[in-house]
Each structure stands twice: as C-alpha cells, then as structure tokens.
Amino acid sequence: MAQGKKGEHVAIVGAGVFGSWTAHHLQNAGHRVTLIDAWGASHSRASSGGESRLTRAAYGKDAIYTRFASESLPQWQALSAVSGLPILIPCGVLFFSAVEDDYFRGSMEVHKQLSLPIEQMDRATMQRRFPMIDFTGIEFGLFEAKFGALMARRSVQTLVDRFVRAGGECRLGSALPIHAGGSRLNGVKLQSGETLMADRYVFALGPWLPKIFPDVLGKKIFATRQEVFYFAKPAGDKSYSPEAMPGWADFNDGDIFYGFPDLENRGAKFAHDKHGVLVDPDTHDRRPTQAALDEIIAFRDRRFPGLRNAPLIGAEVCQYENSSNGDFLIDTHPSLSNVLLVGGGSGHGFKHGPEVGRYAASRLFGALKEEPRFSLSTKGETQHREVH
Structure with missing residues (x-):
C-alpha cells in the first residue's frame, strides 16, 4: 500500500479507470487527493468510457496479469x-x-x-x-x-462518486504541467487559469499522455x-x-x-x-x-x-x-522525481484497474520494488503486441 507521510497532497490528472483507482488507494492510505479530468470521469472519448469490458484471468503464461486480474476481482465485487x-x-x-x-x-x-x-x-x-x-x-x-x-462507465463514475463523498476533490477541466527547472514538477496549470500545486503528481491520461509529455512518450504510446x-x-x-x-x-x-x-x-x-x-x-x-x-x-x-x-x-x-508490446506503463518520469506516469492499457487494462491503482499508489511513494515490465525503459517505438 502507498506509504510516505500521511496527508501529502497528490494531484491525479485523468479520471479513467487507472486514475480513479489510484485516487481510491491513495485516499484510503490517508493522503489528500485532487482528481482532475478535462471532460469528467469515464467520458465518451476516453478508453475507459463505453458500456462494458471483459474481466478474466486467463493470460497464457503471463502470470503477472493473471495475478492482477484475480486480485482485482474482489475489489470489483466490493x-x-x-x-x-x-x-x-x-x-x-x-x-x-x-x-x-x-x-x-x-x-x-x-x-x-x-x-x-x-x-x-x-x-x-x-x-x-x-x-x-x-x-x-x-x-x-x-x-x-x-x-x-464490467459495466465500464458506471464503475468509474461510481468509484469517483464514492471518492468525492469520502472527502476527495474532483476538478473539471484540462491540466498542463508546470516545470520551472530542476528535478521536480512545480504544479499544473488548470483550464480556469489557476495553478494547482501538490507534493506529487500522477498522469493517467491514456492516449493523451504523448500530448502532455511528447519528448518522453510521443513515440511510445x-x-x-x-x-x-x-x-x-x-x-x-x-x-x-x-x-x-x-x-x-x-x-x-x-x-x-x-x-x-x-x-x-x-x-x-x-x-x-x-x-x-x-x-x-x-x-x-x-x-x-x-x-x-x-x-x-x-x-x-x-x-x-x-x-x-x-x-x-x-x-x-x-x-x-497501446504500449509497444502491450505491457502497462507505470513508472516515474525520467527527469521529474515527483511525477508518476500511468498508462498503456493496451486494450486489456480495464479489468486490472484496482490492482494498477494499488501498484501505482505504492510506486508513487517508493513503497514497492519496480516491476520491470511496467517500466518506461521497456517501451519501444514499434508496435508489436505480445500480451493478449
């Protein structure tokens, strides 16, 4: 579970299945969380939108995804x-x-x-x-x-509603990173013109990730x-x-x-x-x-x-x-130590939302050893899906 000093402020940009479950786990760990989305939770443009998604644990020899799916199941049931x-x-x-x-x-x-x-x-x-x-x-x-x-849109919107009812903050509008130099992100500029500052940041923006971080992800998502x-x-x-x-x-x-x-x-x-x-x-x-x-x-x-x-x-x-090979991306930004990048759902990610959120929340605070398959370094620039 996420560690670090309780009450740290985390801003999560992207209220899809990965972002909302990350917010849920961080909130449960005692952190203050602001969840931001340009069009709202699980909107129709998002990869998390729509009616339904399959959930299953069969993944060939990919035991990591079998574990994630099976451990996510009781959280979906709850x-x-x-x-x-x-x-x-x-x-x-x-x-x-x-x-x-x-x-x-x-x-x-x-x-x-x-x-x-x-x-x-x-x-x-x-x-x-x-x-x-x-x-x-x-x-x-x-x-x-x-x-x-899984009823996709309903599940994300239900999770976000419960997050807000438990004291979380949800903001509507775009959010762009502000970096004035150094090894940390300084804040995000909201569509309203306001600057929101937090201790740590998660960007779970799905197909919009390359637009926000073109130098890092422009050719990898x-x-x-x-x-x-x-x-x-x-x-x-x-x-x-x-x-x-x-x-x-x-x-x-x-x-x-x-x-x-x-x-x-x-x-x-x-x-x-x-x-x-x-x-x-x-x-x-x-x-x-x-x-x-x-x-x-x-x-x-x-x-x-x-x-x-x-x-x-x-x-x-x-x-x-998609990531290049179908594996998730859950890794620290290579030059911004307080930023976690979460994406690469690759057409099979929705079912894993609860465990992706748990893993991301813990990785944000360095509480879990890195899973190499989720690292940025393993993502190439040529599509060759290996996960089904």
Missing part, C-alpha cells in the same frame, strides 16, 4: 455490492479455439500454480452448455465462471481506432442473457473476435480485437464504418446463427491506448 446497480456481472468468460495452443496450455499451467479455478472444455461440452454459439471447427475451450462483464457493434436479440429469447450466455473470445486462428451477452437489454455486443489505424483521440472520426460492420456481421452469422438478420441497434468507436 464496488458492485455498494453501487446500487450492478458493476460486475458474473456471466463467466469462455475462450475457445480450433487448437490447444501455447496460450491455452500456459493459462492452465498458471492457474494451477496460483490455485485458481479454470474449466477445460471440449467441443461437445461447450455446445451443450452454450447452444447459442456454433462451435464448428472448435476443439478446445477454457471457462472462468467467476469472471464476466499508440492510440488505435476500434469499433464495436450491438445487435438486438429475437423477441422473448433468453438465450443471449448473461444468465445463459458468457462473455467470450474466439481465437479464430489468431485473429480474435470477442463479445458479450445482452447486458441490461443493450444488445449482444461484438468486436474485433485487431488493432485499427492510428488516431488522434481529440479529432478522429467517431462514426462507424460499413467495412467494420460487414466484417462483424460475417463473423456473427457464422458463429451465432440465431442472430442472423438481427438488426443493428448501436455502435461505438473508441480507441485502444
């Missing part, structure tokens, strides 16, 4: 228990593939090492348990029953365009409800598609995990494309025959915010 409306929907998560490859074998091995439950399934078992999916060509599956879907689509289920059909259908990911010969059951009558959600084109989070066109929709419909009709001809009822265009 937040969901007090939110009024559910945040965690434990519909389970199913991964399936034509082959039992290294990713699936690694996931089983790590779960065994950490004494975590995971169920191996063959095609017949999956077809019986989840008849709304056509498993033709599929031979192997892994199911995590305790995981499922990549924002890519991602499109998701929602389809109406047949009237009266309960097959696509979270009580019957899991969150899922089809490894599809390495070209992953994933989706969700019909959460809160929003529609069944489908997305392609392939990284899209590089975009600017401030200016990129948020209108869905026909090409992406056609691709999703072709996949949907093959794997979910009961949704053939289902009407499109919604679409979102968001972004992944």
